[in-house]
Amino acid sequence: MPKTFVSGALLNFNYMGERNYYKIDGRVLSTPSQDLSSEEKIAEEKNVKAFMEKIFNNGRDSVFGELIKKDEERIMIKDFDKYIRAEAISLGVEDLRQPLPGRRIHFALPGGYHKQFPHLRQTAGGNYEPFSDAIYIKKDKDMNRWKIAHIALHEMIHAYSAIRYDLDAAGELNSAKLGYNTTGIKSGAEKSSGEPETELEVSQLFLGFNEAITDLMAQEILDKHQADLSQNLNISAEEIKASPLKRYGYCAAVEWLIAKIAEKNNEDKSVVWNKFKLGMLTGQIMHLREIEKTLGAGALRLFANMGNSKEANLAVGAFMSNYDINN
Numbered sequence: 001m002p003k004t005f006v007s008g009a010l011l012n013f014n015y016m017g018e019r020n021y022y023k024i025d026g027r028v029l030s031t032p033s034q035d036l037s038s039e040e041k042i043a044e045e046k047n048v049k050a051f052m053e054k055i056f057n058n059g060r061d062s063v064f065g066e067l068i069k070k071d072e073e074r075i076m077i078k079d080f081d082k083y084i085r086a087e088a089i090s091l092g093v094e095d096l097r098q099p100l101p102g103r104r105i106h107f108a109l110p111g112g113y114h115k116q117f118p119h120l121r122q123t124a125g126g127n128y129e130p131f132s133d134a135i136y137i138k139k140d141k142d143m144n145r146w147k148i149a150h151i152a153l154h155e156m157i158h159a160y161s162a163i164r165y166d167l168d169a170a171g172e173l174n175s176a177k178l179g180y181n182t183t184g185i186k187s188g189a190e191k192s193s194g195e196p197e198t199e200l201e202v203s204q205l206f207l208g209f210n211e212a213i214t215d216l217m218a219q220e221i222l223d224k225h226q227a228d229l230s231q232n233l234n235i236s237a238e239e240i241k242a243s244p245l246k247r248y249g250y251c252a253a254v255e256w257l258i259a260k261i262a263e264k265n266n267e268d269k270s271v272v273w274n275k276f277k278l279g280m281l282t283g284q285i286m287h288l289r290e291i292e293k294t295l296g297a298g299a300l301r302l303f304a305n306m307g308n309s310k311e312a313n314l315a316v317g318a319f320m321s322n323y324d325i326n327n
């Protein structure tokens with residue numbers, strides 16, 4: 001499993017200096033800024049294209065224990081594409097990516113799923129992989145279908161989130177941003193003794209925050225379209241009732257944040273919530289400044305680290321109780 005550390009440089013570690021930007025199929029790539037000669041420019045464009053090709057070539061093959069999609073699962077994917085796109089358009093997103101093709105959405109039996117992703121926890125229900133642009137959903141034969149729908153929708157929202165890949169001069173990945181979540185990758189990093197040679201250092205920012213926005217949006221869509229979904233997918237009210245949506249702890253922290261910002265700016269909570277969703281889908285994060293403006297210096301860092309460790313999560317909880325006591 002990649003080693004995780006909390007990065008010292010907040011927010012700006014992939015915004016340092018000017019960079020060259022490319023947009024391919026709704027995805028943004030950047031390379032370090034340099035005065036490139038025309039030959040170097042051609043070589044750089046080749047690197048960028050090769051990187052995207054690598055991603056598009058990944059993720060299409062079937063996985064261990066892959067299950068053939070049922071008709072109702074194909075309908076579900078189409079419905080979710082429709083709902084997410086409608087939501088994005090109503091928020092004002094202009095260049096939403098194309099829907100993920102069905103062959104990049106995989107359902108697999110638990111054994112096969114965990115063989116494919118040995119580093120994931122046993123409790124994982126699914127994942128979206130930005131480096132193969134594919135979704136994997138763990139599915140047991142008798143699994144509650146409303147639960148499957150929730151997991152599939154959550155992962156599909158990840159796939160629709162803004163993606164940016166920052167490459168180094170050699171065309172290798174330096175960091176990637178999915179929605180709010182920035183993953184910095186330091187290959188060939190200094191290794192401390194005893195660590196395997198191949199281990200990469202990975203730093204995360206806004207991991208828990210991004211999960212919360214993703215999941216709150218999934219819950220909102222499921223609530224809004226529950227009647228249609230239940231009919232289209234033939235899921236009874238009893239089955240829906242039997243699978244109350246599981247909430248991440250991060251969701252409550254983000255709801256708390258939304259309430260504080262709305263209160264300070266004297267606006268409706270939906271205004272703040274819409275900005276949070278929009279930022280995830282466009283990659284524009286200027287509005288996060290409201291967190292410090294509302295809660296003071298250091299607050300942004302606390303929320304950015306949420307999801308990185310138990311200590312980081314406890315620090316968020318302590319901050320919120322203190323704030324509520326003193327304000």
Ligand SMILES: [Zn+2]
Pocket residue numbers: 154158211214
């Ligand atoms: Zn997620």
